[in-house]
Amino acid sequence: MDEIQQQVGGVSYAPSPPEEFCGRREELEQLSTILSRAGEHGQTVMISGPPGIGKSSLLNRLAYEVQEHPGGRQSPVLRAEAFDLPGMIFSAVRELLSDLQRSAASARFTSILDVESMREAIRYADDVFEKYAAPVEPIGLLPKGGEEIVGVFARSPEVGYDRVYQAFEELLGELGRQMSMADRVAAVLLDDVHLASSHDRRLLRDAVRNLPPGILLAFTCRIEDGAGSGYATMQEEIQELGIEEVQLTGMRKHEIRELGERRFHFSIDDAAAGLLEERSGDPFALMACFNTLRNQGLAPSRENVTDIIAGEKDPAGLIFDALPESMKAWTDDLCVLNPPFPVPVMACMLELQGAGVAPTTDQLLESGMFRRLPGDEYAFAHPLLQEHCRNSLTEDTQIALNARAADCFERSIHRLPSRLHVLLSLAGHLFHAREYGKAADLNLEIGLRFHHRDDHDIALMLTERAIVSAEQLGDDALLAAAERQRDLIRQRASGALTPGQ
Numbered sequence: 001m002d003e004i005q006q007q008v009g010g011v012s013y014a015p016s017p018p019e020e021f022c023g024r025r026e027e028l029e030q031l032s033t034i035l036s037r038a039g040e041h042g043q044t045v046m047i048s049g050p051p052g053i054g055k056s057s058l059l060n061r062l063a064y065e066v067q068e069h070p071g072g073r074q075s076p077v078l079r080a081e082a083f084d085l086p087g088m089i090f091s092a093v094r095e096l097l098s099d100l101q102r103s104a105a106s107a108r109f110t111s112i113l114d115v116e117s118m119r120e121a122i123r124y125a126d127d128v129f130e131k132y133a134a135p136v137e138p139i140g141l142l143p144k145g146g147e148e149i150v151g152v153f154a155r156s157p158e159v160g161y162d163r164v165y166q167a168f169e170e171l172l173g174e175l176g177r178q179m180s181m182a183d184r185v186a187a188v189l190l191d192d193v194h195l196a197s198s199h200d201r202r203l204l205r206d207a208v209r210n211l212p213p214g215i216l217l218a219f220t221c222r223i224e225d226g227a228g229s230g231y232a233t234m235q236e237e238i239q240e241l242g243i244e245e246v247q248l249t250g251m252r253k254h255e256i257r258e259l260g261e262r263r264f265h266f267s268i269d270d271a272a273a274g275l276l277e278e279r280s281g282d283p284f285a286l287m288a289c290f291n292t293l294r295n296q297g298l299a300p301s302r303e304n305v306t307d308i309i310a311g312e313k314d315p316a317g318l319i320f321d322a323l324p325e326s327m328k329a330w331t332d333d334l335c336v337l338n339p340p341f342p343v344p345v346m347a348c349m350l351e352l353q354g355a356g357v358a359p360t361t362d363q364l365l366e367s368g369m370f371r372r373l374p375g376d377e378y379a380f381a382h383p384l385l386q387e388h389c390r391n392s393l394t395e396d397t398q399i400a401l402n403a404r405a406a407d408c409f410e411r412s413i414h415r416l417p418s419r420l421h422v423l424l425s426l427a428g429h430l431f432h433a434r435e436y437g438k439a440a441d442l443n444l445e446i447g448l449r450f451h452h453r454d455d456h457d458i459a460l461m462l463t464e465r466a467i468v469s470a471e472q473l474g475d476d477a478l479l480a481a482a483e484r485q486r487d488l489i490r491q492r493a494s495g496a497l498t499p500g501q
Contacts, residue, residue, distance in 0.1 A: 010291040011263050013284065013319070013381040014371040015056035018064030020263050023255030024054070030246050031062055035216055038185045042176060042211030046193075046238050047220045048231065049248035051384055052284025052315070055220040058248065059189050062218060066187040075184040076103045076113065076175075081191040082200075083339045083379070091420060092190060093168065093203065094129050095374075097122065100175070112182045113175075121174040128167040131159040132453070133420065161199075161454060165206050172207060172215055179214030190219040192383075194231055197457035201237065208241055223247075250281020259283065260300060264290045271302040279309055284384060288315035291368070295322055316388035319369075327367050330360075331380075335389035336401045336432075338425050339379035342416050346378060348408035349401075375417075403433035431465045440469035444482055451485070456493035463489060 016022070027047075034043050047055050063077045078099040080092035101122055104113035172188075179186045193204065204219070211217060223231045238245060251259065253273040260266035260273075268276075280286055289308050290300070298304045308318070320328065333349045334341060347357045364370040364378065371381045380386040393401070406429035409422055416422050427446055430439035447462030463486045470479035 010295060010368045011287060012365075012368040012371065013287055013385060014368075015060050016054070016263070016283075018061045018068070021057060021061040021064075022259040022262055023251050024058060024061075024248070027058060027246050027248065028061065028065070030244075031058075031218070032065070034244060035062075035066065035185060035187075038214065038216040039180065039183070040213055042213055042215045042217070044208045044211060044217040044219075044238075044241070044243045046234065046243055046245045047218060047248065048223055048235075048245055050223050050282065052282045052382070053248045053250070054283040055222070055248060056191055057283065058246075059191055059218065059220055063187065063189060066185065066216070074108070075179065076100070076109055076186045077189065078103070078186065079189045079191075081373075082193060082195045091418070094133075096188060096190075097125055097129065097171070100171075101126075112178050112184070115178065118174055118178055121171045125167040125171040128159060128163050132161075132164045134159075161202070165203060168203065168207060169210055173212045176212030176214035185214055185216050187216045187218065190217075192222065193219040194222045194234060197455060198233075199455040199457060201234070205237055205241065208243060250277065251283060251286065252281075253277050256281070256286060259286055260290060263287075264294060264300075266290060266293070266300045268300045269302070272300055272305045275302055275305055276309075280315070284382060285309075285315040288318045292318055292322060314388070316384050319385065320388065320392075323367070323369070327363075327369065330364065331369060331385070331389050332393065332397070333401065333404075335380070335386050335393070336398065336405055336429070338421075338428065339386075340373050340375070340377035340421070341379060342377055342412065342418075342421075344412035344415050345405070345408045348411055349404060399433055402429045403435065405429040406433055406435065406438075427462065427465070431469065434472070436469035436472045440466050440473065440475070440478055440482070443469065444478075444485065447489075448485060451489050451492065454492070456489055459489045460486065460493070 031045065034045050037043050047058055049055050059079075063079060066075050067077045068074075078096045080095040080099070082092050100113070103109050104118060104122065175186050190204070193201070196204070208217065221231050221234045235245070253270065253276075256273045256276050257268045260268040276286060276289065280289055289305060292308050293300055293304060298308075311318075313321070320331070323331070330350060334346060337345065337349070343357065343361070346361070347353070350360060352360055361372075361378065365372060369381055369385060370378055373379055380389075390398075406426060409416075409426045409429065413422060413426075423442070423446055427439065427442045431443060433439075443462045444466035447459045447466060450456075450462065451459035463482055466482040467479065467486060470482050
C-alpha cells in the first residue's frame, strides 16, 4: 500500500487510505456481494470511471475489507499496478507473485500458504516468468565507446505464452484451493489495466475464463474519450465473459460533506455541497478545491467555493498554481519519467548528491504531489498531475528533459533492478530527445524481442519509432530493415491467435 502523507501543505492526492475512505456505500455493497460469491465460484469485477473519480481509492478500500476489516475475512491481498510503459502488466503479474511470496512468509498466513504444494506452484511460476522475460530483458547493458549503449540479450528459451498462462493458471488454482480449504478468499487486485496492450490483456482474459473458487480478481479501468482509450476494448471483452462492472460517477452531496469533514475537518453546508456536486463531483477536483481553501485559510462557504472553481482552469492547474517555485521545478524535471521512478534516476534528474537525496524525497512526499511505491520507488501522487505537467512543457524543454533522462538512466544502469523498465525507458527517452542514432538501434532491437514473444502492439510501436529515427537519419539501409520488421509484425499479428484460443 502506498505511503499516504498528510502535511500542512495539503492532503495528498494519492489514493485515499482506507480508514479515510468516504462515501461509495452502494459500490461497496456491490463489491461485498461479489466477494461473498467468490468462495463458491471465482469472481471478477472491473471498477471503471473517468480519471480522478476514485477508482484506486476504492481498490484500497476493497483490500482493507478483505484483509484488515475487524470481523472481515482476514485473507491475503495481492496488489499490483500497471504503469504507462509498454508491456508492464507482465511485470505486474511478477509483482503479484512477489506479493504472494511475502504473504506466504507472513505469520498471519503461514498456516494457509506455507505448504509444499503452494511453495511448488510459486517456484514453478517464478521460474517460467523469469524465462519468458529473458528474450526481452538483457543479461547486461554495457557502455560502448562512451556513446552507445549495447544490450547483451539472453538466448530465447523455449518458453512462450502458453507456458506463462499455464503457470499463472496453476498458481491461481493452488491459491484458490488453499483459500477454499481455509474458508477464505484471496483478492488479486490490478490497478490501471487500461494501460495494457492486447497481448497483456490476453493473459488477464484467459485467467478470468478459468478463475477458480476462492479467488476474487478486481481491476480498475479508466474511461476517457478519444482514440487509443483501452476502456472500449475492455468493456467489450468483459461483456463477453460476463464480468460485472462497478462504474463510478461523481460524488453526491452527502458524500462530499463526508469527504470535507473526514479528510479536511471542514463543515460544509448544503449550498456549497450542492454547488460542488454540480460542478466538481469527482474526488480529484474536490481535493484540489479543499486543499486550496485550506491553504488560503478560507471557510468552505458557497461564495468561496464559487470563487475557486469559477475559472476555466482544470483542477490540476489549480493545484500547480499553488506550488512553490522549487516544487514546480522538481515536478517539471520528473514529469518526463515513466513511473516507477528509481531513486538514482530521480537524484540525477534533480542534480542531487549523497545526503541531499533523502531530505528531498521527504519534501516530495510532504508536498502531497508524489507517493512512495513498494520497493522504495516513486510516482506522482495522481496520473492527472503528471499529465498536466507534461502537457505544460514547451517542445524544447521536453527534448532537453528527455535527453537528461536518457543520460541519467545510462549513468545509473548498473544500479537499477528492473532491466525491462530500464530498456523501455531508455528507448523512449532517446527517441523523444531526438537522439535518433541511439534510438533507432535500441527501439528496433527491443521491438524484435517483443515480436518474438508475440506482443505485437508493443513490437509495432517500438519498430515505428525505429522507422521514424531512420528517416530522420537518412539511413536507407536501416529504414529498409525497420520497414521489413514492421511488415513481419503486421503479418504475424493478422494471423495471431485471439485470447482464449
